[in-house]
Every structure is written in C-alpha cells, then in structure tokens.
Amino acid sequence: MTQAQLPDPEQLAVRILRRERAAVASGLNLLDNKLAAARQRSAGLLAALSGERALNDGHLIGVTGPPGAGKSSLVSAMIREWRLAGRTVGVLAVDPSSRPELGGGALLGDRIRIKNAAYDEGLFIRSLANRNQLGGVATEVWPMSWLMLACFDIVVVETVGVGQTEIDIAEIGDTICYVAQPASGDTIQYLKSGIIEIPDVFAVNKSDLGAPAHKTASEISRSAPRQDRRDDWDYPVCLVSATMNTGIQQLHAHFDRHRSFLAAAGLLGKLRARHQSAWVVRVLKEEFGTFGIELVGGYAEIGRRLNETSTNQFEECERLRQQIISRFKSSD
Numbered sequence: 001m002t003q004a005q006l007p008d009p010e011q012l013a014v015r016i017l018r019r020e021r022a023a024v025a026s027g028l029n030l031l032d033n034k035l036a037a038a039r040q041r042s043a044g045l046l047a048a049l050s051g052e053r054a055l056n057d058g059h060l061i062g063v064t065g066p067p068g069a070g071k072s073s074l075v076s077a078m079i080r081e082w083r084l085a086g087r088t089v090g091v092l093a094v095d096p097s098s099r100p101e102l103g104g105g106a107l108l109g110d111r112i113r114i115k116n117a118a119y120d121e122g123l124f125i126r127s128l129a130n131r132n133q134l135g136g137v138a139t140e141v142w143p144m145s146w147l148m149l150a151c152f153d154i155v156v157v158e159t160v161g162v163g164q165t166e167i168d169i170a171e172i173g174d175t176i177c178y179v180a181q182p183a184s185g186d187t188i189q190y191l192k193s194g195i196i197e198i199p200d201v202f203a204v205n206k207s208d209l210g211a212p213a214h215k216t217a218s219e220i221s222r223s224a225p226r227q228d229r230r231d232d233w234d235y236p237v238c239l240v241s242a243t244m245n246t247g248i249q250q251l252h253a254h255f256d257r258h259r260s261f262l263a264a265a266g267l268l269g270k271l272r273a274r275h276q277s278a279w280v281v282r283v284l285k286e287e288f289g290t291f292g293i294e295l296v297g298g299y300a301e302i303g304r305r306l307n308e309t310s311t312n313q314f315e316e317c318e319r320l321r322q323q324i325i326s327r328f329k330s331s332d
C-alpha cells in the first residue's frame, strides 16, 4: 500500500467515532500495518481518538483462561446480554481456536450463533489468529483495543492460556475475567504458585455440570484470599453457564461494580496510563532491544517523557522510534 492509499487519520477518526463499520475495519487494518508511513498515520489516528473519552469512558475487559474452558461461548453469551441491555460491544479474539473439530475456529461457530453479528451496528468482532507471539499477546492488541474503546461501550479481549499471555492481558484490561474449567485443579495450582496474578473476577463456567462446577468455585473462593490483597476489591467468584445462559447478568454486575470501584478510587485513568507506558516500552524493546532503549536515555528517561501530560503517548512512541532509528544510523 502506498502512502497515498493510506487513510487520512483525522477523517478516519471522525468516522470511527460515529462507529462506521468500514471505518473501524480500516482503522484496525492501519494499526496492523507495520510500514513506516502507516506507523506515522497510526500514531496520528490514535492521537485523534485519544481524548478525555478514551481515558475515562468505556470498559476494557480481558477474558482469559485455559483452552476449552468456554471463553468464546461465554463471550458470545455476554454479547447477547449486553446488546439486549443496549450496550455496544467490540471484541478482539486474540487466539481463536483453530481446532479442526470445531470447523476451523470456535469464534466462527459463535458468529453463526450470533446470527446478526454482521448486521448489528452495535457489535464488531475482529479475530486475530495466531497473535500469541512467543506465548505473549502481540503488541498491536493494545492500540486496537484503544481504537475500539473510542467507539464501543464495552471492549472485550479474549485470549487463551495462562502464564505469559495471562500476564500480558493483565497489562491491557481494566478488568480481568478468568474463565475456569470445572473439575480442573489447574486454576488453584496456578493461583497458589503465583503463575497467574489474581484476576479481578473469576467465572467458573459450565455450572450446568452441577457438583464439579460448585466444587471448583468454592475451591477458588478459598484459595484466592490467600494471595496478598492489593486493594479493597473482593475478587468475586461467579458460577455461569454459557450454554444455558445462566449467571451472565450477575457476571456483568461484577464487571460494572469493578469498573465503578476503579473509577471511584481514581484508579481507572492511572491503570490505563500505566498500561499505555508499558506498551510503549514493550514496542521499543521488541524492535530495538535494550541497546535501542539506551540510545534515548534508558527506561527512566522514556518514563519521564511519557509522563509529561502534554504529550500523546502514541505520538511520543513514534517520536522515540524515529530518534532511536536515527541514532542507530549515526552510530554506523
């Protein structure tokens, strides 16, 4: 794509804020484009979308958990409920299952179940297959979430797995929901060994299975409080069934309550700013390594520049990239 074919960031931002489907899709494609000219425009687009709204509105929810726990099924049940309540929803499915027995992707199955997905103006789903880089969530997921946050009430990022992916998703979402599989001791083991940080909300799915689900829920309730509490949040454990469509409203009430908790404690803006800085550092480190970071004065200097309130962090990131590149060149 030549520079002339790339969309104008200001115009695109206006259309994205109006939630025009084609504009949202084209914005996401732009953020996914790694060419130099596209990077500049991406930064411009994100800056145009980052206003007060992006810092304080919307709700970015990370849904994670082991393979097969029912994350995709649960996300589709949640979508139905949110849409019934008149809330708009954007979804980024980072690692939709490509298990062949599911016909090439659980999300595709969900799309069939959500029959009106393509016609529903209040719903946008983008799947990002194979974006679990080195076991972590790819860097483009944060700017993509940010774009969606500018135009949808709720943005869900679904990722599979525990370990690195779980840590990464914790650096993206305002609220992290961990979907647990009944009768699997994994969650408890991960919690006890500190492999996973405590998610904000636990959803024990498949409650229709009865006793195993109840047992897992009470085991998690007993284990979670052993962790060091970071704050006054109560880390609820919620029994749900994606297929029977039960417990979804309660789960949503916990999400809303967590968001209110963050906002009332003045933590929401801080959390997002922290996630944004972590992303900038990660992008620069991934591209240039520690040597590149040193070329612009090291982590402390980058942190200082990002904290200057007058700068937009996406644009500052692009300026830092350019500086590193030119210093690399002059050190030849």
Ligand SMILES: Nc1nc2c(ncn2[C@@H]2O[C@H](COP(=O)(O)OP(=O)(O)OP(=O)(O)O)[C@@H](O)[C@H]2O)c(=O)[nH]1
Binding pocket: 066, 067, 068, 069, 070, 071, 072, 073, 074, 095, 096, 097, 106, 160, 205, 206, 207, 208, 209, 240, 241, 242, 243, 244
């Ligand atoms: N009994 C029961 N089965 C469920 C429920 N939710 C999902 N399942 C089943 O569990 C399996 C996995 O569901 P998915 O939604 O694909 O799970 P996932 O966590 O997204 O899986 P991956 O994307 O592969 O990690 C499917 O066979 C679903 O039909 C539930 O509430 N009850």
Ligand SMILES: [Mg+2]
Binding pocket: 071, 072, 073, 095, 096, 097, 106, 107
């Ligand atoms: Mg899935």
